[in-house]
Amino acid sequence: MTQIGLALSGGGFRATLYHLGLVRFLRDAKILPNVTQVTSVSGGSILAAHLVLNWDRYNGSASEFDAAASELLAFVTLDVRNRILRRFPLGLTVRWMRRLAGFSNRQLTRPGLLEYHYEKYLFGETSLFELPEKPRLHILATNLSEGCLCSFNRDGLLVMRRGANGGGIRVDQSRASLATVPMAVAASSAFPGFFPPLELSEAEVGTPASDFGRQSFTDGGVFDNLGIRMFHYLKEYLGAEHSELDGVLISDVGKPIAIQQDQGAGGMVRTSLRASDILMDRVWQLETETFRGTPGFVFARVVEVVEPCEDPTALHPELQRRLPAMRTDLDRFSPLEIRSLVRHGYCVGRKVCRTRPDLFGTDLPVCAPWDPFPEKPSPADPEKASGPAAGELVERPHRVRAAVTNEARALQKSGRRRIWSTLLDYRDWTSYVYVPLLFPLLVVAPYMSVKMYRHAQRVDQIVESLTQSSRDLEQMSRLIQGPEPRWKGQAVQAIADTGIHDNTGFTILQDLRIIDMRKWKPASVGVAQAYLYGYRRVKVLREKENLANNLFTISVLAISPNTQVRFPPQLLVPTLLSRALPSLPDSARQVKWLVQADFRKVPPGESVDLVYEHESPGLFVREGSGTATLAFDVEVETVELTRWLLLPAATQFRDYRMIRYETGKPESAENVNVVTRYLSHDYSILAFKMLAVKPGYTYELTWFYR
Numbered sequence: 226m227t228q229i230g231l232a233l234s235g236g237g238f239r240a241t242l243y244h245l246g247l248v249r250f251l252r253d254a255k256i257l258p259n260v261t262q263v264t265s266v267s268g269g270s271i272l273a274a275h276l277v278l279n280w281d282r283y284n285g286s287a288s289e290f291d292a293a294a295s296e297l298l299a300f301v302t303l304d305v306r307n308r309i310l311r312r313f314p315l316g317l318t319v320r321w322m323r324r325l326a327g328f329s330n331r332q333l334t335r336p337g338l339l340e341y342h343y344e345k346y347l348f349g350e351t352s353l354f355e356l357p358e359k360p361r362l363h364i365l366a367t368n369l370s371e372g373c374l375c376s377f378n379r380d381g382l383l384v385m386r387r388g389a390n391g392g393g394i395r396v397d398q399s400r401a402s403l404a405t406v407p408m409a410v411a412a413s414s415a416f417p418g419f420f421p422p423l424e425l426s427e428a429e430v431g432t433p434a435s436d437f438g439r440q441s442f443t444d445g446g447v448f449d450n451l452g453i454r455m456f457h458y459l460k461e462y463l464g465a466e467h468s469e470l471d472g473v474l475i476s477d478v479g480k481p482i483a484i485q486q487d488q489g490a491g492g493m494v495r496t497s498l499r500a501s502d503i504l505m506d507r508v509w510q511l512e513t514e515t516f517r518g519t520p521g522f523v524f525a526r527v528v529e530v531v532e533p534c535e536d537p538t539a540l541h542p543e544l545q546r547r548l549p550a551m552r553t554d555l556d557r558f559s560p561l562e563i564r565s566l567v568r569h570g571y572c573v574g575r576k577v578c579r580t581r582p583d584l585f586g587t588d589l590p591v592c593a594p595w596d597p598f599p600e601k602p603s604p605a606d607p608e609k610a611s612g613p614a615a616g617e618l619v620e621r622p623h624r625v626r627a628a629v630t631n632e633a634r635a636l637q638k639s640g641r642r643r644i645w646s647t648l649l650d651y652r653d654w655t656s657y658v659y660v661p662l663l664f665p666l667l668v669v670a671p672y673m674s675v676k677m678y679r680h681a682q683r684v685d686q687i688v689e690s691l692t693q694s695s696r697d698l699e700q701m702s703r704l705i706q707g708p709e710p711r712w713k714g715q716a717v718q719a720i721a722d723t724g725i726h727d728n729t730g731f732t733i734l735q736d737l738r739i740i741d742m743r744k745w746k747p748a749s750v751g752v753a754q755a756y757l758y759g760y761r762r763v764k765v766l767r768e769k770e771n772l773a774n775n776l777f778t779i780s781v782l783a784i785s786p787n788t789q790v791r792f793p794p795q796l797l798v799p800t801l802l803s804r805a806l807p808s809l810p811d812s813a814r815q816v817k818w819l820v821q822a823d824f825r826k827v828p829p830g831e832s833v834d835l836v837y838e839h840e841s842p843g844l845f846v847r848e849g850s851g852t853a854t855l856a857f858d859v860e861v862e863t864v865e866l867t868r869w870l871l872l873p874a875a876t877q878f879r880d881y882r883m884i885r886y887e888t889g890k891p892e893s894a895e896n897v898n899v900v901t902r903y904l905s906h907d908y909s910i911l912a913f914k915m916l917a918v919k920p921g922y923t924y925e926l927t928w929f930y931r
């Protein structure tokens with residue numbers, strides 16, 4: 226009797242269905258009983274395990290075959306991938322409790338859930354040693370721990386390891402007596418990119434610790450997606466008694482990798498999937514080139530197009546060309562997809578078997594391919610039984626062409642991976658667990674987002690209206706958006722040291738100062754070179770009794786000779802004055818800057834705003850150990866004094882302290898309590914307000930860094 230080997234390639238459910246059609250042809254041609262060795266990878270392992278475990282049914286009558294195949298088809302329409310996606314997050318909530326109780330969490334992982342579905346819906350708790358002796362099945366997986374090909378079979382586990390010093394391959398056998406068929410198929414079909422590797426321990430497979438330990442397995446297609454390399458190992462390393470085959474039929478569902486144009490680099494998941502596709506395509510090319518033309522190896526490829534002249538029962542050629550591009554996922558396949566793949570596998574199997582009558586015989590069936598979903602014939606229309614009437618327009622050919630076009634378009638769409646559109650399913654109870662979570666996400670979250678957006682829009686409008694009426698708020702908003710660019714200041718007039726200027730008859734109603742210190746750094750890294758921006762607005766009241774003093778003068782905080790001062794547009798035109806300060810022997814030259822305004826045209830009892838800006842190196846800030854101090858003099862009686870400091874970037878202050886002393890007499894220092902104190906939530910802004918501030922005092926603000 227002719228002995229044939231059968232290799233079932235990987236390719237998800239696409240491979241499972243294509244192989245099913247080929248197996249049905251082998252059964253109809255009475256070739257299937259001659260199969261003595263079966264190797265399988267990934268999606269091919271799903272069919273191979275079910276085929277071998279139900280060998281008599283698949284070789285039995287048509288009804289027995291249909292009953293066995295219906296179990297497989299029910300699994301293909303179960304939507305396994307998305308069922309796993311829905312269950313995996315739920316398992317995360319109980320992992321820690323199971324770990325505390327001493328239970329294994331392997332079946333709560335994605336490959337563990339895949340194994341669970343195989344066990345529940347296809348294979349049960351069948352152990353490897355329960356596999357039949359004939360045909361001998363080799364479920365192939367890639368051992369990630371050792372980087373080699375492994376075969377789960379009736380005798381346990383075969384591991385194809387490299388020989389000593391890289392010399393050839395040696396085949397080692399482990400008696401994995403507790404390993405199950407669902408476990409082996411899950412290891413073989415754990416497609417990288419979606420499924421992490423399946424980790425197995427010696428306790429789970431029933432081998433001694435020294436022989437196995439803990440190892441990781443992934444899709445067998447990573448090493449050999451065709452499953453034919455195993456026949457080479459069987460013959461070369463296990464002896465002729467394991468490989469007395471007259472020929473090997475390879476059911477190949479692989480195809481050249483598709484070129485992706487006009488697509489970006491993609492994220493981590495897309496890149497991983499694409500890298501896996503490239504890797505498996507390269508392995509497929511190498512194996513095809515190695516065994517192409519080898520005597521006894523016959524390839525039944527899904528990319529093969531069966532022309533109508535070769536087989537009038539085959540699919541339309543346009544439909545056949547769409548099948549190799551179908552997705553290789555483990556999601557739900559439609560009846561059209563199932564029918565097309567099964568029918569194509571049947572016809573391609575018939576075509577290639579006709580080329581080798583020495584292996585497969587000459588008495589091959591010529592009937593129509595097996596239909597997994599036979600339709601009941603509709604009752605004949607008696608009016609149409611006699612054919613069309615004379616002159617009647619017959620549209621049947623047009624309808625046939627339209628049906629082929631629609632099916633071709635549907636099959637083309639089936640080549641796309643579907644994740645989000647099929648993530649939830651009303652037929653799966655776990656979908657309803659996510660409804661309470663999705664309702665807030667899809668309904669409440671958009672509502673709250675719109676509500677918050679409208680609230681923020683109203684607040685922005687209020688702030689904008691306030692800033693339009695307040696130069697201080699407008700300036701603060703500009704600073705928060707970004708630092709002020711460098712600019713050239715006003716011309717300066719040098720004056721002699723005349724002591725304290727006479728501001729009799731003037732009162733400051735409001736004194737607001739903003740200092741942007743975000744560019745400032747400690748002295749150890751060059752604070753003198755860091756330019757700081759300052760803004761000051763002073764609302765000055767000319768008292769009713771002031772009829773003689775027209776000049777009002779205030780000091781600028783900066784003391785560097787490189788200071789730049791400018792005056793925004795305002796009612797009065799101030800003058801910028803400077804005078805040299807006495808310098809200590811080892812200190813740099815310092816300058817006192819003054820802003821002076823002539824109030825001659827301001828009636829007594831009226832107030833006017835004076836505004837100036839300055840840019841200067843931060844010499845007026847004193848650095849301490851984890852502290853910084855800013856000192857300023859109060860030269861005129863002030864009703865309200867406000868200070869805003871934008872603190873240096875990447876620093877936060879913990880707290881601050883205010884003291885005052887008579888100008889020139891630091892020994893008279895006393896604490897000062899501010900009226901209003903503002904602390905930003907990120908401690909990047911320091912602000913305070915004081916009322917009824919008397920002149921003749923120097924105030925020192927010290928803040929402490931975190």
